[in-house]
Amino acid sequence: MSEQIDHLHDRPDLAPGDEEEVRIGPRLLGYATGLGLSVLLTATSFFIAGTDLVWQPSIPVALVVLAIAQMGVHLVFFLHITTGPDNTNNVMALAFGLLIVFLVVGGSLWIMSHLNHNMMPMDQIMQMER
Amino acid sequence: MLGKLDWSAIPIDEPIPLIAAGVVLFAILAVLIWAGVKGHYPYLWREWITSVDHKRIGVMYILLAMVMLLRGGTDAIMMRAQQTVAYHSNGYLPPEHFNQIFSAHGTIMIFFVGMPFVIGLMNLIVPLQLGVRDVAFPTLNSVGFWLTATGALLINVSLVVGEFARTGWLPFPPLSELTYSPGVGVDYYTWSLEISGIGTLVAGINLVTTVLKLRTRGMTYLRMPMFCWTTLASNLLIIAAFPILTATLAMLILDRYFGFHFFTNEAGGNVMMFMNLIWAWGHPEVYILVLPAFGIFSEVVSTFSSKVLFGYRSMVLATMAICIISFMVWLHHFFTMGAGPDVNAIFGIASMIIAVPTGVKIYNWLFTMFGGRVRFAVPMLWSIGFMVTFIIGGLTGVLLAVPPADFLLHNSLFLVAHFHNVIIGAVLFGAFAGYTYWFPKAFGFRLDEATGKAAFWFTLVGFYVTFMPLYVAGLLGMTRRMQHYDVAAWRPWMIAAGIGTVLLAIGVALQVLQLFVSIRRRDELRDTTGDPWDGRSLEWATSSPPPAFNFAVLPNVTGEDAYWRVKEHARRQDLDKREPDYKDIEMPRNSPTGFVCAFFATVMGFALIWHIWWMVGLGAVGAFATFVVFAWRDHDEYIIPATEVARIDRTNLAARRAALDLAGIAQ
Amino acid sequence: MTETTFAYAQGDPHRLRGIQQAEVAHEGPAPKRIVTAYGFWIFLLSDIVMFSCFFASYAVLLGQTAGGPSGAQLFDLRSTAAETALLLLSSFACGLASIAADVRSARWFQAAMALTCVLGLGFLILEAREFADLVGRGAGPTRSAFLSAFFTLVGCHGLHVSAGVLWLLTMMAQVYAKGFRADILRRMLCFALFWHALDIIWVAIFSVVYLIGSGA
Amino acid sequence: MNIFDPQGPIAAADATILVDSVAIMLAIVVPTIIAIFAFAFWFRQSNPRAFYSPDWAYSGRIELVVWSIPALTIILLGGVAWIGSHQLDPAASVQGTGSPVRIQAVSLDWKWLFIYPDQRIATVNTLTVPVGVPLNFELTSASVMNVFFVPQLGSMIYTMNGMVTRLNLRADREGTFQGLSAQFSGDGFPEMGFDVHVVSPLAFPDWVKSTAQSDRVLNADSYAELARQSVVTDKAAFRLDDVRLFEKISTQKLPPGPGPTLVTESAQSYLGAGHAR
Numbered sequence A: 001m002s003e004q005i006d007h008l009h010d011r012p013d014l015a016p017g018d019e020e021e022v023r024i025g026p027r028l029l030g031y032a033t034g035l036g037l038s039v040l041l042t043a044t045s046f047f048i049a050g051t052d053l054v055w056q057p058s059i060p061v062a063l064v065v066l067a068i069a070q071m072g073v074h075l076v077f078f079l080h081i082t083t084g085p086d087n088t089n090n091v092m093a094l095a096f097g098l099l100i101v102f103l104v105v106g107g108s109l110w111i112m113s114h115l116n117h118n119m120m121p122m123d124q125i126m127q128m129e130r
Numbered sequence B: 001m002l003g004k005l006d007w008s009a010i011p012i013d014e015p016i017p018l019i020a021a022g023v024v025l026f027a028i029l030a031v032l033i034w035a036g037v038k039g040h041y042p043y044l045w046r047e048w049i050t051s052v053d054h055k056r057i058g059v060m061y062i063l064l065a066m067v068m069l070l071r072g073g074t075d076a077i078m079m080r081a082q083q084t085v086a087y088h089s090n091g092y093l094p095p096e097h098f099n100q101i102f103s104a105h106g107t108i109m110i111f112f113v114g115m116p117f118v119i120g121l122m123n124l125i126v127p128l129q130l131g132v133r134d135v136a137f138p139t140l141n142s143v144g145f146w147l148t149a150t151g152a153l154l155i156n157v158s159l160v161v162g163e164f165a166r167t168g169w170l171p172f173p174p175l176s177e178l179t180y181s182p183g184v185g186v187d188y189y190t191w192s193l194e195i196s197g198i199g200t201l202v203a204g205i206n207l208v209t210t211v212l213k214l215r216t217r218g219m220t221y222l223r224m225p226m227f228c229w230t231t232l233a234s235n236l237l238i239i240a241a242f243p244i245l246t247a248t249l250a251m252l253i254l255d256r257y258f259g260f261h262f263f264t265n266e267a268g269g270n271v272m273m274f275m276n277l278i279w280a281w282g283h284p285e286v287y288i289l290v291l292p293a294f295g296i297f298s299e300v301v302s303t304f305s306s307k308v309l310f311g312y313r314s315m316v317l318a319t320m321a322i323c324i325i326s327f328m329v330w331l332h333h334f335f336t337m338g339a340g341p342d343v344n345a346i347f348g349i350a351s352m353i354i355a356v357p358t359g360v361k362i363y364n365w366l367f368t369m370f371g372g373r374v375r376f377a378v379p380m381l382w383s384i385g386f387m388v389t390f391i392i393g394g395l396t397g398v399l400l401a402v403p404p405a406d407f408l409l410h411n412s413l414f415l416v417a418h419f420h421n422v423i424i425g426a427v428l429f430g431a432f433a434g435y436t437y438w439f440p441k442a443f444g445f446r447l448d449e450a451t452g453k454a455a456f457w458f459t460l461v462g463f464y465v466t467f468m469p470l471y472v473a474g475l476l477g478m479t480r481r482m483q484h485y486d487v488a489a490w491r492p493w494m495i496a497a498g499i500g501t502v503l504l505a506i507g508v509a510l511q512v513l514q515l516f517v518s519i520r521r522r523d524e525l526r527d528t529t530g531d532p533w534d535g536r537s538l539e540w541a542t543s544s545p546p547p548a549f550n551f552a553v554l555p556n557v558t559g560e561d562a563y564w565r566v567k568e569h570a571r572r573q574d575l576d577k578r579e580p581d582y583k584d585i586e587m588p589r590n591s592p593t594g595f596v597c598a599f600f601a602t603v604m605g606f607a608l609i610w611h612i613w614w615m616v617g618l619g620a621v622g623a624f625a626t627f628v629v630f631a632w633r634d635h636d637e638y639i640i641p642a643t644e645v646a647r648i649d650r651t652n653l654a655a656r657r658a659a660l661d662l663a664g665i666a667q
Numbered sequence C: 001m002t003e004t005t006f007a008y009a010q011g012d013p014h015r016l017r018g019i020q021q022a023e024v025a026h027e028g029p030a031p032k033r034i035v036t037a038y039g040f041w042i043f044l045l046s047d048i049v050m051f052s053c054f055f056a057s058y059a060v061l062l063g064q065t066a067g068g069p070s071g072a073q074l075f076d077l078r079s080t081a082a083e084t085a086l087l088l089l090s091s092f093a094c095g096l097a098s099i100a101a102d103v104r105s106a107r108w109f110q111a112a113m114a115l116t117c118v119l120g121l122g123f124l125i126l127e128a129r130e131f132a133d134l135v136g137r138g139a140g141p142t143r144s145a146f147l148s149a150f151f152t153l154v155g156c157h158g159l160h161v162s163a164g165v166l167w168l169l170t171m172m173a174q175v176y177a178k179g180f181r182a183d184i185l186r187r188m189l190c191f192a193l194f195w196h197a198l199d200i201i202w203v204a205i206f207s208v209v210y211l212i213g214s215g216a
Numbered sequence D: 001m002n003i004f005d006p007q008g009p010i011a012a013a014d015a016t017i018l019v020d021s022v023a024i025m026l027a028i029v030v031p032t033i034i035a036i037f038a039f040a041f042w043f044r045q046s047n048p049r050a051f052y053s054p055d056w057a058y059s060g061r062i063e064l065v066v067w068s069i070p071a072l073t074i075i076l077l078g079g080v081a082w083i084g085s086h087q088l089d090p091a092a093s094v095q096g097t098g099s100p101v102r103i104q105a106v107s108l109d110w111k112w113l114f115i116y117p118d119q120r121i122a123t124v125n126t127l128t129v130p131v132g133v134p135l136n137f138e139l140t141s142a143s144v145m146n147v148f149f150v151p152q153l154g155s156m157i158y159t160m161n162g163m164v165t166r167l168n169l170r171a172d173r174e175g176t177f178q179g180l181s182a183q184f185s186g187d188g189f190p191e192m193g194f195d196v197h198v199v200s201p202l203a204f205p206d207w208v209k210s211t212a213q214s215d216r217v218l219n220a221d222s223y224a225e226l227a228r229q230s231v232v233t234d235k236a237a238f239r240l241d242d243v244r245l246f247e248k249i250s251t252q253k254l255p256p257g258p259g260p261t262l263v264t265e266s267a268q269s270y271l272g273a274g275h276a277r
């Protein structure tokens, strides 16, 4: 475990955040592409949120989709998470984390919407029925 | 100057806690002075307090758990005594005191008995089983331990200074909000759990990384001993669940300290969100506790049946299934809140599904015994006791997962009986099994058998006598947390449970006695081979206690039950007599970082509880300074020269060969 | 390295052969760099789970304004856009610092880190102004459950950025004092992960909290 | 309070499901426990007649059985849970003779207030209901969470401030039964028991009439008095002044219970509520 073997390619494994490429040019290009894509996506999000050109109820959905796309861009270009075989472990951990986030957020919202629906005090129900 | 703190915080008018605290303080002082007089401090500081060795840290975790078991158990005795006498009377504990006791008991048992016990065992054993020299982040490991100890310390301080929460082991708002709990009790609770929670998270990250990234050569995933698998699953759950606890308690803290409105009755707060979030952590938490215990039983049953673990692949699958499914069931703790039939039914069924992989595990242990040669040593007794007891607790758990049944049993003593049935039957028995099984590995001598067996029988019988009556009381409609009651039908069952608690206490006392007896007789009980039970996995391949570097040469594994294969080979008389090629070994250097961090965390926690703001600042600055100093350090490794490694290893090998030769001849 | 070979018998009692073959032969402990970064990666995932609780609370409490102002009445999307721009650029600058560290260029490293720091501080200043403005208009965190959730979620991200800035300064000092030692490079790798992860959380925040929230 | 002595259809159905589920599980659990003892005993080291096969660790057939038998049991039990949850949903109405009685239950620190809005009366810590009639509960809390539970009548349900939960029950036999709170709510929690008087449908209107003549009135003032933390021994009955009282409590138009009153400086520093009694 000394420093000599502390080199990238002595083992089919990548640290999260590591990139296979060691040359400057392609790496710079990678970050620049990431920045470009994410600026593009951000701009689209802000545009959609403020416009009335699109069907209004679809806006939140579109925003969520754009956000997920942008997170993907960040993961790939900034955090260098890829699907390559030497990245398996990192991706598995990410997948586990995302599953938990999904279960916790999704589950909470589902449960809470049912609870709230079943427990509205009378006058709120009446307001809704009006 | 001192925030909310003044002399009235010392409960001079309440003799019971004061005397109890006095005794504890006296005991601590006595130990401290004794250590000082004997000049043990330098040794303790050098070898234990600043140690970053996973084995030492594991031992300290376990010691913490055992001490806190006595504290939590004393609380349990007091509660049972109260319910025995408090029929048509107020008993001997006033409500505000009784309510602190069950809250403290639950909190201590879960966070400062269950957690440190299993984390300690994992810390001690998993690196050895994986064939590595230490965990992934040794210094952080020490930080994690000391932060856990800080949490435990703060809870115990609440005995003497101020009060503890009177809200139950999970502080449901609005009862825990400032309006209804204006005292410092809930603050003791939140801060001690926030601090120890960070410690637990650190331990979780450490162990997951160790299992995934540090395994020795040839130790592929499917060659890992079961305990390593359950460790992986349990620590994945820690990483996923503890942040939820941290966030939820943080929201409660913001409500209490800064007038936020997450869970208040006013301004749109929503108490159901607290229930929802805390159980999203709370349910996985019970599997965090029980999965390592399952791993321990797998090791013990296989070793003491002298047989390979049956159905390894199923076991792995079942473990991972439990790990994932346990995140999809949390609503079963509040079926009676009224989320509606669809939600209830789906979460109910999801909860039941866990019975399938759990059942598979039980059957695989069963078939591990089938065709084996079962030795009823103490760890095996705990395991068999566990199997029977846990099935009963599992049955009542699945019953509670049927929503209409839960509509009658929720928050009843039936529920209390259920969870003690699974927690004592699985987690505590598992911890005791692991403790007896691995004690010789940690200290080089076995624990006394006779007292161990006696402890087992008292605990087992005591458990049934204590908790079976509580099932009945629950079916008779008795709810939990009753400081007193007027229903005649409950009385006999409370008395029976009181008697059972006496047996349980004798059982625990015998365990303490066992430790003393074994230390005195340690020369008779000495294990020179490093392998006292005829074990099967790599921890038995090194000496007892293992050298700081665990293995002189990292083992190369080519099959499951790695060490068993070596022995089989050796028994066939062709033991590899070639000297290994010893190299210098680089080990992490001891570091006071953990202890210093914990010191500042204690200062900060105490100051936050009492609103002593200048002290909070002091603690924060101190913690940051520690961090910078630690980061600035230049050498965090030292070298053990090859000659030294060789010297240590040769003695071990010689003893081992002698033992194996004997075994070979005997066959 | 010669090693004692630890198994001789080739028994396969668990019938795992098929699976075993598919698995890459395991080569032993990973190098420190991989171990460290992996540990940190899991920490980040746990941090994200923590954020997800704050997100869930925000979503549940979104409508609980208790008669106070709602998101649509409060949020100034121009300020959000500016914050986003600063954070995205700082992420790029952090990427430059990573490259500089890998090619061991101290000068470029310090420059890129300084830029990252300035951009991060800019973000923090904008956010602090926004918070101060809200509190000034009587829309502080104690006003309603919705605002409690908003301040907690966004504030928690802000605290992370502040911690990141402190860490960043320590990194600069360490590289200045000790050069690109292996352990310092490992820390730099973790820092970069941390900084980029904060971006990801910010993406969720501006989408869910500000953009959807100001529509709701 | 024995839940195996149900006095109404909900309690009876709950208890039946409970017993059936246990029976289903015992069918698999009992053989398992027996097998544990049997295997451990037979394969003890000192038994020369037992065979020893140290490498036997896999059997496809056994694996199949140990996965499928529990799975089948759970499928059966899952069916029970699904149907049971839907039929016994606390919000689902129950059948009965006569027109339903509407009861609004409020948990206070530390007592229960039962409001009969249609009868314009209210009681504390006693619940009087006619036999055989559907009982239509709306529940809320004036301060912290509680659980409304009458073991012999069936399903329990939470009460929470700012929210209204619903529960439907029916009592089938006359008599007096015990109810209690099943959720810890502070120092006076054990005192939150209440009596349930199930009376004949003829006696019920009489009781209503006599209660309506009570000289105590439940209005904003007397409610405020009740909402304070206290334990009551007198089971008061009130004329109801404001039929919308429950609505005001549940929509927080009336402020939630004040919690402990801090008398002394020292109490403020570390103690919460004073002694419960």
Ligand code: HEA
Pocket (backbone or CB within 6 Å): B069, B070, B071, B072, B073, B074, B076, B077, B079, B080, B102, B103, B105, B106, B107, B109, B110, B113, B114, B167, B168, B169, B170, B416, B420, B423, B424, B427, B428, B466, B479, B480, B481, B482, B501, B504, B505, B506, B508, B509
């Ligand atoms: C790991 C978890 C764990 C463990 C091991 C235990 C162990 C025990 N528990 Fe506990 N319990 C909980 C977790 C646990 N419990 C939780 C989470 C709650 C819920 C709290 C709440 O309501 O919020 C609870 C609540 C709870 C109650 C409250 C019931 C109620 O609500 O009305 C009771 C009452 O009997 C009880 C009893 C016991 C007993 C008798 C033991 C026994 O097994 C204890 C055995 C140990 C001993 C008997 C100690 C021996 C002591 C000595 C030998 C004395 C030596 C002393 C010195 C040297 C100082 N428990």
Ligand code: HEA
Pocket (backbone or CB within 6 Å): B286, B287, B289, B290, B332, B333, B334, B351, B352, B354, B355, B356, B358, B359, B360, B362, B390, B391, B392, B393, B394, B395, B396, B397, B398, B399, B400, B401, B402, B406, B409, B410, B411, B415, B418, B419, B422, B423, B426, B427, D025, D028, D029, D032, D069, D070, D071, D073, D074
């Ligand atoms: C180590 C701790 C632990 C473990 C392992 C479990 C295991 C289980 N628990 Fe338990 N539980 C707790 C600790 C634990 N629990 C605690 C602390 C609480 C209360 C907290 C509080 O309120 O304070 C609680 C509360 C609790 C409730 C809430 C009740 C209520 O509040 O009203 C429910 C409801 O579904 C439940 C269900 C289950 C189930 C289905 C399992 C299953 O995992 C059990 C599976 C095991 C088996 C079934 C046995 C072996 C299987 C076989 C032999 C196969 C064949 C069997 C069948 C097919 C049935 N538990």
Ligand code: CUA
Pocket (backbone or CB within 6 Å): A115, A116, A119, B272, B337, D160, D163, D164
């Ligand atoms: Cu609780 Cu609605």
Ligand SMILES: [Cu+2]
Pocket (backbone or CB within 6 Å): B282, B283, B286, B330, B332, B333
């Ligand atoms: Cu659970």
